[in-house]
Amino acid sequence: MSEKETAFKSIFDQMAQYGHEQVIFNYDKATGLKAIIAIHDTTLGPALGGCRMWNYETEQDALTDALRLSRGMTYKCAVSGAVHGGGKTVIIGDPKSEKSDELFQALGTFVETLKGRYYTGTDVGTVGMDFVSAGKQTKYVVGLPEEYGGSGNSAIITAYGVYRGMKATALEAFGSDSLSGLTIAVQGLGKVGYDLVGRLYQDGAKLVVTDIEDNNLRRAKEEYPGITAVKPDEIFGVECDIFSPNALGAIINDETISQFKCKAICGAANNQLKELRHGDLLKEKGILYAPDYVANAGGLIQVADELQGYNKERAFKNASLIYDILLRIFAVAKKENISTAQAADVMLDRKIETTGRIQQKYTR
Numbered sequence: 001m002s003e004k005e006t007a008f009k010s011i012f013d014q015m016a017q018y019g020h021e022q023v024i025f026n027y028d029k030a031t032g033l034k035a036i037i038a039i040h041d042t043t044l045g046p047a048l049g050g051c052r053m054w055n056y057e058t059e060q061d062a063l064t065d066a067l068r069l070s071r072g073m074t075y076k077c078a079v080s081g082a083v084h085g086g087g088k089t090v091i092i093g094d095p096k097s098e099k100s101d102e103l104f105q106a107l108g109t110f111v112e113t114l115k116g117r118y119y120t121g122t123d124v125g126t127v128g129m130d131f132v133s134a135g136k137q138t139k140y141v142v143g144l145p146e147e148y149g150g151s152g153n154s155a156i157i158t159a160y161g162v163y164r165g166m167k168a169t170a171l172e173a174f175g176s177d178s179l180s181g182l183t184i185a186v187q188g189l190g191k192v193g194y195d196l197v198g199r200l201y202q203d204g205a206k207l208v209v210t211d212i213e214d215n216n217l218r219r220a221k222e223e224y225p226g227i228t229a230v231k232p233d234e235i236f237g238v239e240c241d242i243f244s245p246n247a248l249g250a251i252i253n254d255e256t257i258s259q260f261k262c263k264a265i266c267g268a269a270n271n272q273l274k275e276l277r278h279g280d281l282l283k284e285k286g287i288l289y290a291p292d293y294v295a296n297a298g299g300l301i302q303v304a305d306e307l308q309g310y311n312k313e314r315a316f317k318n319a320s321l322i323y324d325i326l327l328r329i330f331a332v333a334k335k336e337n338i339s340t341a342q343a344a345d346v347m348l349d350r351k352i353e354t355t356g357r358i359q360q361k362y363t364r
């Protein structure tokens with residue numbers, strides 16, 4: 001949804017635009033918690049999606065984020081074969097200074113009132129221990145640290161999924177899935193980006209990286225001699241084979257598309273396209289785009305697996321299938337002459353509808 005689109009829309013109109021089922025505004029007087037839970041679609045099962053804590057400038061920004069992210073989760077669940085729908089929580093607040101055990105317990109209380117209609121866990125600005133706090137009030141939490149019986153840090157499997165997705169992207173764009181010798185520009189060396197860089201380095205890719213934190217750049221340059229670091233605003237114009245966004249969303253927009261000198265894009269960041277039309281612009285420019293919610297589904301695969309009793313080997317096996325799923329999406333996009341972003345949405349809308357119909361059958 002563009003800013004223009006949301007500027008004059010009522011909340012119900014915003015929900016109707018992408019068919020959101022439910023939006024819950026939660027306020028806790030004792031802790032000051034302000035959280036929005038958006039449930040997009042529960043056709044496939046109870047909603048699943050992390051909780052982001054961010055210092056949003058306006059309440060509309062927070063709502064827009066919750067709506068966009070929860071919709072992405074519906075597709076991410078469908079693509080992973082998880083029997084879940086899409087949901088997301090956003091907490092309005094500064095994760096560096098406003099977190100407390102009580103704040104997340106308060107969130108847990110609200111999640112519990114949904115009686116299993118929605119499961120939550122970590123996202124940007126939150127960590128596993130926050131959900132140990134939330135878990136004191138609800139059993140509907142995932143992504144807990146291993147010592148609390150959870151599956152632990154999901155960034156590693158996410159990076160692995162992006163790596164597999166990048167190989168499929170390379171196969172489609174360059175005719176070989178080897179990343180050796182390709183120039184790859186990586187934005188963001190956080191939990192996912194840093195691990196991804198290690199995998200790409202091992203494969204012999206030429207790396208150009210950036211981050212707003214100098215420490216991350218220094219660490220990467222020390223550990224991986226030969227990689228090139230550039231300033232954050234220079235990364236979009238780097239001449240490269242693949243651009244890999246692993247920081248924040250909406251970085252594929254009018255401004256950046258005019259700078260891109262890459263042939264393909266594959267990364268972990270959520271909601272990379274500022275608006276859906278930017279997927280079409282990439283197609284026009286001949287840049288192959290690996291839809292974000294497919295490339296970065298590894299984390300979701302891990303937490304969905306956790307709900308069945310976590311099996312690491314099974315989770316990584318499923319994450320490796322991101323390779324095959326992307327190739328199918330690229331084929332549909334080519335056949336129907338549509339953008340890869342649209343092809344992914346179309347394929348998954350069909351899958352949700354078909355599975356929903358199967359699940360509707362009366363079986364007793």
Ligand SMILES: NC(=O)c1ccc[n+]([C@@H]2O[C@H](COP(=O)([O-])OP(=O)(O)OC[C@H]3O[C@@H](n4cnc5c(N)ncnc54)[C@H](O)[C@@H]3O)[C@@H](O)[C@H]2O)c1
Pocket residue numbers: 124154155156158187188189190191192193210211212213216232246247248249268269270296297299300
């Ligand atoms: N962690 C997961 O399991 C997971 C799963 C799916 C999707 N994602 C998405 O992947 C992205 C990265 O996740 P993460 O867990 O690594 O987060 P993170 O916060 O650990 O890392 C983000 C990194 O990006 C850097 N950054 C922020 N703004 C930047 C900018 N303008 N230019 C360059 N660098 C910038 C930060 O300094 C940080 O190092 C996020 O968009 C997240 O939503 C993460």
